[in-house]
Amino acid sequence: MTTPFPFTAVVGQDDLRLALLLNAVSPAVGGVLVRGEKGTAKSTAVRALSALLPEVAVVSGCRFSCDPSAPDPACPDGPHETGGGAARPARMVELPVGASEDRLVGALDIERALSEGVKAFEPGLLADAHRGILYVDEVNLLHDHLVDLLLDAAAMGASYVEREGVSVRHAARFLLVGTMNPEEGELRPQLLDRFGLTVEVAASREPDQRVEVVRRRLAYDDDPAGFAARWAGEEAAVRARIVAARALLPSVRLGDGALRQIAATCAAFEVDGMRADIVMARTATALAAWAGRTEVLAEDVRQAALLALPHRRRRNPFDAPGLDEDKLDETLEEFGGDDDPDTDPEGPDGPDGGGGQPPAEGPDSDGDAGTPAEAEESGPSQPAGAGSGERSPVGAAEPFRTKVLSVPGIGEGAAGRRSRARTEHGRTTGARRPNGALTKLHLAATVQAAAPHQRARGRSGPGLVVRRDDLRQATREGREANLVLFVVDASGSMAARQRMGAVKGAVLSLLLDAYQRRDKVGLVTFRGSGAEVALPPTSSVDAAAVRLESLPTGGRTPLAAGLLKAHSVLRVERLRDPARRPLLVVVTDGRATGGPEPVALAGRAAGLFAAEGVASVVVDCESGPVRLGLAGRLAGGLGGTAVTLDELRADSIAGLVRDVQGTSRRAA
Missing domain, CATH: 3.40.50.300 (P-loop containing nucleotide triphosphate hydrolases)
Incomplete structure (x- = not known):
């Protein structure tokens, strides 16, 4: 058995080590x-x-x-x-x-x-x-x-x-x-x-800290047992401290003042339910025991809040985790307990006895991915180019709940919560002979297969004589996840703030629904002289929201480039996950400008999707008293359906997607 890396040899990560140790002291904290x-x-x-x-x-x-x-x-x-x-x-x-x-x-x-x-x-x-x-x-x-x-x-x-x-x-x-x-x-x-x-x-x-990480890891890889032996003393000390803290835990007093601070903090950050209050109370008590005290202090409550509340205050997946520490300090000061001791002993420290460096500042939640718009505006190789009439990014409208976008028929894609599919779990719909190892027995079908042969097999007792050929595998039906790929026209003709805000709001809404149903959602945008993948197919809601909010508009309308880029994305995704069924949603007014024969080129690009049977819908964003019907022609080339921008409401677009998918499957 491989010797594990010593816990006390982990460099930095003070919060991580403390959270794990608190659970070792009090498993009731909850993981x-x-x-x-x-x-x-x-x-x-x-x-x-x-x-x-x-x-x-x-x-x-x-x-x-x-x-x-x-x-x-x-x-x-x-x-x-x-x-x-x-x-x-x-x-x-x-x-x-x-x-x-x-x-x-x-x-x-x-x-x-x-x-x-x-x-x-x-x-x-x-x-x-x-x-x-x-x-x-x-x-x-x-x-x-x-x-x-x-x-x-x-x-x-x-x-x-x-x-x-x-x-x-x-x-x-x-x-x-x-x-x-x-x-x-x-x-x-x-x-x-x-x-x-x-x-x-x-x-x-x-x-310096990164150097120490590499040094310790290389030393461990060269001689795991020897490296662990060098840290045996520190490991034994922490183990003894855990035992002592467990013994002290029943004696720790959680006073009314600390309880008021816990309740006020949970109320101030509007967490759901009462589990947060209970977890904070248990964590603060474990912190006091870990520090060798029998009284919970305000600093214990503060540390407990930083560990127990960030993931509970998120109202939806678009909210970034974390707490406003200034607000936390104000709440603790306002509801400071009168029964806390006057002494202010040194608070709990890391497993190495204290002095741990503060956690290093990490990158933004999406690395550098949150600023593609800024790079586009200044970079010489970006699609829009200089002097393209580009406008500042438009904020998304408030997201809303969408209807279920389900694909008719039965697929075999990744497990999810959207469309019907043959899966390894779900309700039993039939039985078959197993291909390889038996994983889900269909008992009734197995008994039915074995029953006619009992006399020939010499059955004499109450047991059923079953052979390998009698076993039947249950076939089950569950739900699969899909890929919804948006192709959004971000050109100058689409730059009306209200219109683009509604488009972004619809994409965010479907992204939220995809998060709940385990879908993938991608976003391709086109403007200026080309197209780009603003959001590769993903289930990461945080990164998606940031990139969508920063989407700028302006320039010409390279419709063909957008469709070709989307076709390339779907081709790559089909290689990665051939069982995941896609849906293409094109949001445009249908205009095609820039480049030679832009309309004809867009028509040929649309034909690629129609030939492959990709379910498609075009959201027609054309406005004004004179309408050319270009989006309708594009939908015909895609083999899909066109709707007006007014139908981009939650119930309308979701129902449309479902109808278009059904039409596409029946045509296929």
Whole structure:
């Protein structure tokens, strides 16, 4: 087994280490969500934490880690007698993003159930993680059906398995730790709220600290065991401090003054529900115990707010995480408790005993991607070019809820919550012979296949004689995600502020809906002398909102360039994910200017989409008393439908997309 990187050898990342240690002191805090760019020691720190946790006492031979002092009366391996048992290290169980439902919750031994008539249950990862750590790397990419199972287990502290006529229940209380890169998509609000604390991490911009990171990593890679041995003393000290803090925790007093500060802070930042208040109270108590105190101070409440509230104050995915620290300080001062001690001892510090450098300032939430408009305005190679009549970016209208954009028929795309698809989960619609390993047994079909052969197989007892050829795989129907690619005319003819604001608002609205349904959304814009991919196909709502807000307008109308760029995007995405079905939404007045034969070239470009059967819709933005109907002609070339700008309302455009998709599929 590979020697893990020592927890105390992690350079910087003070907030990350503190959040993990607080959960080690008090698992009731509720876990940690670690958000940040790649290569910032997120996974390294989480994996190193398990070595610091105290051993746990378990009932000997129990696969569900029952506590010998208070065994679970409903344990599938029980009943157990009180007392005895053995100690073992706390487990850290990793949940792969692509794990199956059976791997997470456990599975029945089908062969024994059918042949012997016994309810043989094979525990899953939730049972392994009981009284330990359940770690999910890239938690934002976890399939929705696994997220639902995690939510149920986290809420009830138990896992329930109901399938094939067998019911199993076992305890599943664990410390949930997730890591994610926000650039790859956001997390569902239901799961986000289940994490007690959240930490934003970024690589240090200090050269000396970066040098130390590289030095320690190279030393570890050269000799993992030797490197760990050099940090054994620090590891032992932190382990002893965790044990001492756990012992002190029941004696920590959370006074009325601190409780008022907690309640006032949660109210001031308008967080939903009461979970934030409870998590803050538990975190502040753990902070006091970690610092060796029996009294919660205002500084504990402040630190608890910084860890427990940022991910709970987001009203929608467009809001950036974080807290206004000035507002936090004002609230704490206004509702300062009278029962806090006058002393102001040194607050909690990092696991190395203090003196940790403050977290380095990270890059903007989208790196340099938030300023493409500025680069366009000043760069000589940008589509608009100098003197193109470019105007300042127009703000988006208020986003709104859209109707479900569903694709008729059954696809086989990535799991999501939009269109019907054949998936590994969902409702059972039929049965087939398995291709390879059996993953989802269709019990009735299996019994039906085996029943006619029982006499020939010499069956003499109550058990059913089942052979490999009898097994049937369940076919299931769920939902898939789609790709919605917007092609937006940002030329001078479209630069009316009200019109462009409505267009941006509609794109943001569909992007929000895509976030909730696990879709991808892309944005291609054209103006001046060319087109660009303003938003590559993504599920990252934060980056999308920033780039859309900064979209400028002005210049000529290179319609053909926009369509060709969109065709190139879809071609690349088809190679990356051939099962994901696209929808093209072109927002334009239909004019085509710039370049030789712009109208004919646009018609030929539109024909590429029609030939490939891509579902398309053109939002006609033409205005004025004289209308040329150019957008309608473009829609005909695309094989799609055209609507006016007045129909760009939420219900209108969403219904239109659904109708166009259905028309396209029927034509195909």
